[in-house]
Amino acid sequence: MTTFTKQNDLHFAIVVGIDHYPALADLKSARHDAAQFYDWLVDPAFGAVPPANVITVQASDPVMSIDSVLPTQKQIINAMHHVQCTVRQAVTTDPEAFSRTRLYVFVAGHGITPSDGAGGALLTADATPQLGYHVDLRKYARWHRKNGLFREVFVFADCCRVASNVPYGFVPPFTNEPSGMSTDAVVAYATTAGGSSIAQMSGSGARGHFTRALLEALRGAAVNESNDITLASIENYVGLCLGQDQVADFHPKKTASVVLSLRPPAREVRFVFPRPFYGVVQVFRGDDTGTTHPVAGNHLALTLRPGLYRREGRRRTPAADRTGRASSRPGRASGPVPPHGGQPARSAGQQGRREPRSGPRKR
Template sequence: MPDQAIVIGIGSYPTFGANGASPNSLPGAVQDAEDVAEWLHRNTPAAVTLITSTHCNGAPWTVTNLLAARPVTSDVDTAFKPYVTSTAPKVGDRLYVYTAGHGLAPDPRSRCLIMADAMGINWVPNLEIPAWFDWFANQSHFDELILWMDCCGTQALEYARTKPAGLANTASRPPPPAKVFMAFASGFGRSSYEGPIGPGGMMRGLFTDRLLKGLNGAAADASGEVRSKSLANFLRNGGLNGAGGEAQFAAVPQEDDMLFAIRAHPIYRIRAMRPDGALVPDGTVLELTNPFVPLLKTAQADQGWVSFAVGVGLYKLSGGGVDRLIEIGATTPVDIE
């Protein structure tokens, strides 16, 4: 059975300003969702439902006035409903869900996506998607559940939670539950940010940018696989500079093992420098090893550099008088001095 995916990007919030009548929009959210949908189309067998501020699967929304906005809660519920109500023993192997938009965090393990028709702090319709995943984990519809949420994790206890209630066990699953991978843009009580990182400095979600880089190979382990552990470490590794220089750290509350992609590693150039600061002569053979996994790569120095295709990890570069440790993380540049 094909995998399924629901991708949501809400960028237009015409009445979510402080007074309930002014906008509080996110310039990058729609394109972030489009980019994730494109990645899913190219790299997975998933049937993708794409819901954004501008359209649902390519069909423009119908709105009554300039202050009306979509999607609203019922629009997103409609995407989930076929899976929730299905009595078939299985709907697909995997369910992917991605969201970009404003959000809130009722507790550390959860996030709520705020809908486009929110009005200030007085009317904040939202969808607590991790609660839906908890329900799906005990059903047989999917064997693996993957959730990526590029939303704030700020606490707002006055906001009503929207956990699914009164759902029958339409296809109850015997233990163990389905595997789950959840990753959020920021930790509990923290904001997430957009930045000028798209083509031409266009705004994009910092978390989504890192997520796609990881899926495209930067999070591959020593064998070239992007698995739960390597992707989780890549997302957590290092801070992303947000507003006012505040660091944004991703949160990964559940990372059951599953394979996301098999990728060639990025190529890093490393300075072939001896402890006294001298560069090794061209043609000198250096070795790169990893103390935690079986790995031995060799390369010849060229104009003071050696190049290796490797993933995130801790490495030792040696040979020709060179003896240095190299740590490659989520934000490591391709040229390592």
């Protein structure tokens, strides 16, 4: 298990979001999703990646033609090569630094499944119906496992994986130079092979369902019983959020021991009651450990780390509270504490539910 407590100068990231495809249908949410993931990466309380270590691959505006549109395969490959050279030099200078190395790759845009396997590939901006320029994400993850440049590699892909006539996924053009070190490399797709990734319009613009759930998880909603955010807890939370609309696909599956995020900071959370409440409230974590709090009024303020909690209360009338005799009307509710405090927890009926879609779009 690897954990980190501060910004790490050997954590790197590559972020790609493509909305404009001159020869294909344009998208509305990919660049926004990429920007949101960038914000998580550089936030000292969460990803804690130094901004200088994040490469945001340039994406073109809609006015660009097929001959000048960006990004292409070459741009994305060059970004990967740059971080590879940087970390190779660092580990050559200090071999013990390898244990602190990590690479994040986030991509959003159109996607396909090449016909030679069950992987998933991001179509680059210059792709056409006849020219399926792409980056096959699982093959890049395999290259990193074989060559051992980073201790950990995490790839998140918010794109479709529709079947295509592209005969095979392009392999990484990097030369093989195995370091002898072990790399944990995980690819998390927004959908299963052959499936579609769904986006929708909201008040803040178009958002991909997968990216939205992923960032909620990374910001604290997927904290497990050990107060960590692991790939296993993220996969579980994302699955609850997506429901039956789409099914996320994580590879490999045995990732429970990998701690992906810093432990999120505790925040003040207010439980608001619809009318004055007199009695006691017990707040339980997922492992059923809990605390008891007396309440006399309309709210209860607690300092909690983000995660899933269950709350139970036993109500007393004002008169009964003075005599110590409890009312026979117990109260019970449950829900997750949001990643940012100050809002009431959602009820059990809202757990994992998405807002109604308005004009869903598939990538």
